[in-house]
Amino acid sequence: MPGDAAGLAAVLGSWERRFGARGIALRRDTLFVSVSAAQITRLQTAHIACEHFVFAPDDVLQNSDSFPEYIDALIDVNPWGFWSD
Template sequence: MAAERPSAGQGLVTAASGALAAAIRSGPLDQDDDTGKSSAVVLDWERRLGVRVVGAGFATPHLPVAAAPTTPEEALAVAAEHFAFCPDTVPRSRRPYTLAAYAGRVADADRWDF
């Protein structure tokens, strides 16, 4: 008889911030499995943009944004950060889909999912 695999569940983690808790096993792991890198990026967004980690799937952090970029220049810079963090952020299925078009979505969003 095969052993049963444990099912996925929820858990609580003591951490100074959601970004640090997310380092346990979240981030764009299909791109890079170094959770320290993804945690550092999310921690920077936490400090600069009021991002909070409210949930995470296997490779998908869910981040409400308190202070999204307000100018087109800021939005384009953050869009470039999103693309560097997770290239799948700019959907391949919608090509041609420019970084500038995505920047408009970044500025208007109250939540980012990767």
């Protein structure tokens, strides 16, 4: 996750406008985001997966064997969860 509050707010603001995303829980190392307007196509999901990778690369790399697997696992998932070391 971005280390600065401004970066985190910018990403969450973008997701809020596009997907109705809302932060629902924040732990010491994990952020959970509820999404009201889910992505529809695999291409849209792939785009969001790329954003997730930029936002929290460790989370993406350690929770799937491959990027295509991460994309497939992201389809119709709510909430999104991100952890960082």
